[in-house]
Amino acid sequence: MNLRERKKEATRRALSLAAVELALEHGPENVRVEDIAAAAGVSPRTYNNYFSSREAAICAVPIARLQLLGERLRARPAGEPLAEACVQAVLEHHLDRDAPDQRIMKMVFCNPALHGEFQQSFKASAQPVVDAIAERCGADPERDLFPALLAATLGTAVRIATQHWLEHDTGRPFPDVLREALLHVAPLAAAHDRHRPPSDDRTASPAEPGRSDHP
Amino acid sequence: MNLRERKKEATRRALSLAAVELALEHGPENVRVEDIAAAAGVSPRTYNNYFSSREAAICAVPIARLQLLGERLRARPAGEPLAEACVQAVLEHHLDRDAPDQRIMKMVFCNPALHGEFQQSFKASAQPVVDAIAERCGADPERDLFPALLAATLGTAVRIATQHWLEHDTGRPFPDVLREALLHVAPLAAAHDRHRPPSDDRTASPAEPGRSDHP
DNA sequence: GAATGATCTTGCGTGGCGCGCAGATTTTCT
DNA sequence: AGAAAATCTGCGCGCCACGCAAGATCATTC
Numbered sequence: 331m332n333l334r335e336r337k338k339e340a341t342r343r344a345l346s347l348a349a350v351e352l353a354l355e356h357g358p359e360n361v362r363v364e365d366i367a368a369a370a371g372v373s374p375r376t377y378n379n380y381f382s383s384r385e386a387a388i389c390a391v392p393i394a395r396l397q398l399l400g401e402r403l404r405a406r407p408a409g410e411p412l413a414e415a416c417v418q419a420v421l422e423h424h425l426d427r428d429a430p431d432q433r434i435m436k437m438v439f440c441n442p443a444l445h446g447e448f449q450q451s452f453k454a455s456a457q458p459v460v461d462a463i464a465e466r467c468g469a470d471p472e473r474d475l476f477p478a479l480l481a482a483t484l485g486t487a488v489r490i491a492t493q494h495w496l497e498h499d500t501g502r503p504f505p506d507v508l509r510e511a512l513l514h515v516a517p518l519a520a521a522h523d524r525h526r527p528p529s530d531d532r533t534a535s536p537a538e539p540g541r542s543d544h545p
Numbered sequence: 546m547n548l549r550e551r552k553k554e555a556t557r558r559a560l561s562l563a564a565v566e567l568a569l570e571h572g573p574e575n576v577r578v579e580d581i582a583a584a585a586g587v588s589p590r591t592y593n594n595y596f597s598s599r600e601a602a603i604c605a606v607p608i609a610r611l612q613l614l615g616e617r618l619r620a621r622p623a624g625e626p627l628a629e630a631c632v633q634a635v636l637e638h639h640l641d642r643d644a645p646d647q648r649i650m651k652m653v654f655c656n657p658a659l660h661g662e663f664q665q666s667f668k669a670s671a672q673p674v675v676d677a678i679a680e681r682c683g684a685d686p687e688r689d690l691f692p693a694l695l696a697a698t699l700g701t702a703v704r705i706a707t708q709h710w711l712e713h714d715t716g717r718p719f720p721d722v723l724r725e726a727l728l729h730v731a732p733l734a735a736a737h738d739r740h741r742p743p744s745d746d747r748t749a750s751p752a753e754p755g756r757s758d759h760p
Numbered sequence: 761g762a763a764t765g766a767t768c769t770t771g772c773g774t775g776g777c778g779c780g781c782a783g784a785t786t787t788t789c790t
Numbered sequence: 791a792g793a794a795a796a797t798c799t800g801c802g803c804g805c806c807a808c809g810c811a812a813g814a815t816c817a818t819t820c
Contacts, residue, residue, distance in 0.1 A: 332816085332817080333815095333816070333817090334766095334767070334768080334815085334816055334817075337768090337815095337816090338767095338768080362804095362805070362806090363805080363806065363807090364805090372769075372770090373769065373770050373771080374770090374806095375769075375770055375771070375772090375808090376768080376769055376770070378806090378807065378808070379768075379769075379770095382807070382808090383806085383807080384806090385657075441665075442600075442661045442662050442664070442665035442666075443658065443661050444661070445661045445664050445665060446657045446658050446659070446660045446661015446662065446663075446664065447657050447661065448661075449657070449660050449661065449664065450656075450657035450660060451657075453708070472713060473713065473715070475705060475706065475709040475722065475725065475726060475729075476729055478705055478708075478709065479701070479702065479705045479726055479729055479730070482701045482704070482705050483698055483701055483702075483730065483733075485701075486694070486697045486698055486700075486701045487694065487698075489697070490690060490693055490694045490697050491690065493668070493693075494690040494693065498687060498688065500688070507690065510690065511690060511694055514690075514691055514694055514733065514736075514737070515694070515698065515733055517732040517733055517735065517736035518698075518729065518730055518732055518733050520732070520736075521729075521732035521735075522729070547787085547788080548786095548787065548788085549786085549787055549788075549796070549797080552786095552787090552797090553796095553797085577775095577776070577777090578776080578777065578778090579776090587798075587799090588798065588799050588800080589777095589799090590779090590798075590799055590800070590801090591797085591798055591799065593777090593778065593779070594797080594798080597778070597779085598777085598778080599777090
């Protein structure tokens with residue numbers, strides 16, 4: 331890779347990292363482009379060469395992780411039902427590191443501009459996830475809308491879990507809430523499995539949504 | 546109702562209608578606040594007393610219809626399974642009038658700023674839908690996250706159907722695509738029914754997602 | 761290793777937006 | 791009718807995205 335390209339990627343990274351940092355600290359509305367640029371050590375005009383808005387800079391961080399989710403999904407054992415694979419991959423993806431992501435997600439989901447940018451970037455960058463799903467259930471992501479639908483629904487589950495966890499602050503830990511949301515949407519994948527069993531194992535639906543009484 | 550309140554609502558309506566009209570004609574980016582205000586016959590400053598952004602003004606139109614969806618859902622026969630009720634209500638809701646809504650949805654879902662504003666407004670204004678779902682399955686929308694999750698997932702299905710229909714332009718009519726997307730997410734509701742059967746009828750899952758070969 | 765061409769950065773100017781403020785205007789209440 | 795409350799509007803400020811063109815930096819070729 332060129333020095334040029336490395337530098338470019340470095341400033342891009344510095345910019346989005348600075349944007350997230352400042353947004354987390356002062357709130358996304360109270361951060362000026364000027365500050366982000368200064369924190370990354372470039373001119374404000376240069377900032378605009380990389381991102382066309384504060385929102386895009388902030389969302390670049392969680393969006394970049396979507397590629398990882400695709401890999402996690404592919405890494406699930408081949409015989410595993412689609413629903414189980416999705417639930418586990420998403421859980422892993424949100425709980426491995428001590429996750430600054432949780433604070434970021436909160437911020438993104440609570441701000442209209444951020445949320446919009448995220449959705450838009452999601453549509454563009456969730457292709458790895460869509461492809462992984464499509465591969466797993468032998469569908470053509472171009473003709474069949476199921477893979478995109480499942481990917482989007484998983485995103486919805488994460489979003490609703492986050493919002494529910496933030497607003498109705500019961501004492502439940504976030505992983506619990508996220509897991510419940512994922513188990514609720516799992517039948518969507520399970521139903522698809524039931525039409526084309528992944529291998530020869532089609533005993534029972536792999537995951538049953540737990541009623542809100544937690545263990 | 547006061548003269549004052551009627552006038553206020555009238556200008557609000559005029560503003561959002563003008564915003565949608567102009568956005569559809571020239572594209573949402575090529576419409577200035579000044580134009581919207583002029584089209585509605587008020588000062589630009591007044592526009593900002595009603596909506597804090599172009600996006601909010603445009604989204605006010607489809608958001609207002611969400612209340613109607615809630616009513617449609619309640620109007621479904623009491624014995625009907627949740628999944629079937631949801632599918633039918635959403636289909637009705639998108640296909641009754643010749644629907645300028647379709648063009649509006651296209652515009653909203655393709656623009657990041659609009660989409661974000663829509664999601665945010667959705668969260669606030671989908672309460673009628675959430676409540677209707679909660680009532681139908683005897684859940685407390687405050688404690689149980691299932692109603693909000695189902696409502697959001699239905700929204701996701703509409704969105705994905707719209708985007709899929711717009712981008713991969715196969716010759717299929719939109720209602721077909723929408724119906725397929727809804728049938729795909731129906732198992733989410735069906736699974737919940739299976740835990741608490743709505744009445745005494747728990748024979749079969751009410752809707753099976755059709756494979757992509759259309760009739 | 762130096763020259764040339766491609767690419768990136770930066771300063772400046774322009775057009776637009778969101779909103780606080782305060783005076784004029786309209787509506788409501790007594 | 792007159793006082794009080796709510797609303798509309800013009801003005802000004804700070805912020806932002808972006809086009810343009812000059813300078814700085816890197817890649818490639820000889």
